[in-house]
Amino acid sequence: MSIFNNHNEYGLLAKLFHWVTFIILIAQVPLGFYLVGLEFSDERIELENIHILAGITVFYITLFRLIWKFFNSSPSKTRSFFKGQVFIGKANHFLLYLCIFTITISGILKKLYMGETLNFIFLKYGFEKDNFVLADAYYEVHIYSNYLLLMLVALHILAVIVHHFIFKDKILNKIT
Numbered sequence: 001m002s003i004f005n006n007h008n009e010y011g012l013l014a015k016l017f018h019w020v021t022f023i024i025l026i027a028q029v030p031l032g033f034y035l036v037g038l039e040f041s042d043e044r045i046e047l048e049n050i051h052i053l054a055g056i057t058v059f060y061i062t063l064f065r066l067i068w069k070f071f072n073s074s075p076s077k078t079r080s081f082f083k084g085q086v087f088i089g090k091a092n093h094f095l096l097y098l099c100i101f102t103i104t105i106s107g108i109l110k111k112l113y114m115g116e117t118l119n120f121i122f123l124k125y126g127f128e129k130d131n132f133v134l135a136d137a138y139y140e141v142h143i144y145s146n147y148l149l150l151m152l153v154a155l156h157i158l159a160v161i162v163h164h165f166i167f168k169d170k171i172l173n174k175i176t
């Protein structure tokens, strides 16, 4: 299988980006909700560090994924069954990307405005001054964009089910 996309399916790299992101996200969302319920402890600090590292990894993957997408045209659109179908699909994909960036960047800004230094894998960085009002505001964004992500992923999976079982157009072959 080629690493590049072709007319019929995504290439190896695009598939890897899609499924690695999926695996991290299905662990990351419940981990985040679990984390906030914990009392302050070593376990909580450790889990928070894992949550942050996984989140920053998703941020980098999504960045590389979009750069790769820009230089590598996507497979052709699946046959339309109703008007506006291609637009809905594109809007869902666009909002998924946007939501992943909103979640990761808001998480990063929350921690930076708390006055903490973050490990960005390639460098360590922290703001000179804290700002707890902004930290709280970005945390709200972090929470609500997670709810939005859950809705978009539910729609995304529903669309795949409808394609597979009702339109029977083998859409899954494009990404598996």
Ligand code: HEM
Residues within 6 Å of the ligand: 018, 021, 022, 025, 026, 069, 074, 075, 078, 089, 093, 094, 096, 097, 153, 156, 157, 160, 171, 172, 173, 174, 175
């Ligand atoms: C966290 C969960 C998921 C996210 C964030 C996600 C995100 C995305 C994104 C952004 C695309 C567009 C790729 C592009 O052209 O740039 C895509 C395509 C696709 N995804 Fe997912 N996905 C998720 C889970 C799933 C699951 C569970 C399935 C299968 C049941 C699936 C099946 C597909 C298929 C078939 C396509 C190709 C659609 C097409 O080109 O018409 N995805 N996904």
Ligand code: HEM
Residues within 6 Å of the ligand: 025, 028, 029, 030, 031, 032, 033, 034, 035, 036, 048, 051, 052, 054, 055, 056, 058, 103, 104, 105, 107, 108, 109, 111, 118, 142, 143, 146
């Ligand atoms: C894919 C990426 C991410 C997902 C899906 C995600 C998801 C979540 C969720 C669902 C929560 C619980 C929210 C609540 O109900 O209060 C949470 C909490 C949190 N997230 Fe994330 N997150 C991601 C990335 C990040 C990043 C990159 C950072 C920081 C660099 C971060 C920092 C935090 C912190 C610090 C909390 C707990 C806050 C507290 O209790 O004080 N997250 N996350």
